[in-house]
Amino acid sequence: MMREGPRRFADHPLRTAVLHEVHARPFHMMEAPRIVLHFAFMTDGEQTAVARARLSELCLRNGLSPPTEQARHHVVALLGGTLRWESHAEFTTYSWDVRGGIGALPPETPFGDAFDPPGPLMVAVRLDLVADERPPAEILEALDPGSLAVSHVAGGRGIIATDFREDGDGFTRLLVIDRGLGAQEAGPVVQRLLEVETYRTLAMLGLPEAQRLQPDIRRIETELVANTGRFRASEGFEANRALLDDLTALAGELEAGAAESAFRFGASRAYAEIVRLRLEAMGEHPIEGYSSFTAFLARRMAPAMRTCQTLESRQQDLSRKLARAAALLRARVDVELSQQNRALLDSMNRRARLQLRLQQTVEGLSVAAISYYIIGLLGYFAKGSGMVGLDIDPTHLTAVAVIPVAFAVWFVVRRVRSRHSDGHGDGV
Known part of the structure; x- marks a missing residue:
């Protein structure tokens, strides 16, 4: 008898991976008080493999299940808390949460002297989840008021706050105040807030790249204007060919810089969009007297993102102008070359006639x-x-x-x- 249902069909090789991806990063329930330490390290493919191998060794030493060879995320219970490891395209994150409130860090964490980071540190966050009914001004008095962002989330059942500054231990401090969130709401708020800080930092990597390329773009623009003036005045095959060589060199330099920065600018756009989506998902609302996360980041991130976008647009516009100028000059060179060839053929015909007479x-x-x-x-x-x-x-x-x-x-x-x-x- 033929089996009914989808199991009688041959599965696509990627079907299982695609189906399980939706469950790959589930929200975890959290109850106040809780401390979360979150790190993001920049890693390439080889460093990611090394990080996975070291995590496997850590799990085996503690009698825990190690990640699979192709795993991109793994969760284990460690040192009385929960350690979450996740591999991304260009960075690797570690998050460890344990019971505790505002105050000193736990005496032992997974990130002590024995921890070997897989790459350069980019993000270091300490998030405190606390239940506190005091007025926000009393709870937040330890944060810098000059860069303080505070918002209601989850319909007012929680408050998120940060000053985006490092504390004495090198952590960016984030605070989630539970005003009736519950474990099922607190977990998503914490995870999204950590993602906001992570992707906010990574998005800003495009700004130094844009600042590095600005002088080169300005110089190429200036040289293009000068070469355009030479183009109008140049005469003769050699002069036009030399000018074409200069334009080709400028185009090559521009394309090299654009190729180097394409990934960085594209990643910055993607990270900024993730930040926007995470803030929307938290449903934040401003608290009177404080700047909201969205407003604060709009003032700080938006100019940086516009700088990256503007420079990328300048690269594309300059590339088109160089291509047009080179095409026009190449046409002129081709015409002059054709004239030279015609003159050469005429000379050859004259020599042939002289040879015939001789x-x-x-x-x-x-x-x-x-x-x-x-x-x-x-x-x-x-x-x-x-x-x-x-x-x-x-x-x-x-x-x-x-x-x-x-x-x-x-x-x-x-x-x-x-x-x-x-x-x-x-x-x-």
């Missing part, structure tokens, strides 16, 4: 010379004709033979030249 002259001289020798031979024959019983006057024979011999030699030379011309197809 050949005809040589042919005429050759006919005369050959005829002279043949007639001379006939004269010698006539002088010795008496030896064979003939009496031929050499003078008469020579005079009579001149025209027939010259005509015969001319005819033979003409036939030879005609056959040579037909054989080589030169038409001369």
Whole structure:
């Protein structure tokens, strides 16, 4: 009997991975008080593999299940808390949460002296989840008021706050105040807030790249204007070819810089969009007297993102202008090259005509010379004709033979030249 349902069909090789991806990063329930330490390290493919191997060693030492060889995320219970490891395209994150409130860090964490980071540190966050009914001003008095961002989330059942500054331990401090969130709401708020800080930091990596490229873009723009002026005034094949070489060099330099920065600018746009989506998902609302997360980041991140976007637009616009200028100049060079080729062909035709005249002259001289020798031979024959019983006057024979011999030699030379011309197809 044939089985019913989808199990009787052959699965696509990626079906399981795609189905499980939606459950790959579930929200975890959290209850106040809780401390979360979150780190993000910049890693390439090799460093990610090393990080996975070290995590496997840590799990095996503690009798825990290690991550699989292709795993991109893993969760284990460690040191009384929960350690979450996750691999991304260009960075790797570690998050460890344990019971505790605002105050000193736990005496032992997974990130002590034995921890070997997989790459350069980019994000270090300490998040405190606390239940506190005091007014926000009393709870937040330890944070810098000059850069403080505070918002209601989850319909007012929680408050999130940060000053985006590092504390004495090198952590950016985040605070989530539970005003009735519950474990199922607190977990998503904490995770999204950590993602906001992580992607906010990574998005800003595009700004130094834009600042690095700005002088080069400005210089190329200036040189393009100068070369455009030269283009209007340049004359002659060599001058135009030199100008084309300069434009090609500028285009190559521009494309090299654009290729180097394309990933960084694209990643910054993607990270900024993730930040926006996470803030929307938290449903934040401003608290009177404080800047909201969205407003604060709009003032700080938006100019940086616009700088990256503007520079990328300048790269694209400059690339199009260089391409147009090079195309116009290449057309001029091609026209001048065609003129040179035409002049060269005319010169070759003139030389061919001169060669033909010279050949005809040589042919005429050759006919005369050959005829002279043949007639001379006939004269010698006539002088010795008496030896064979003939009496031929050499003078008469020579005079009579001149025209027939010259005509015969001319005819033979003409036939030879005609056959040579037909054989080589030169038409001369």
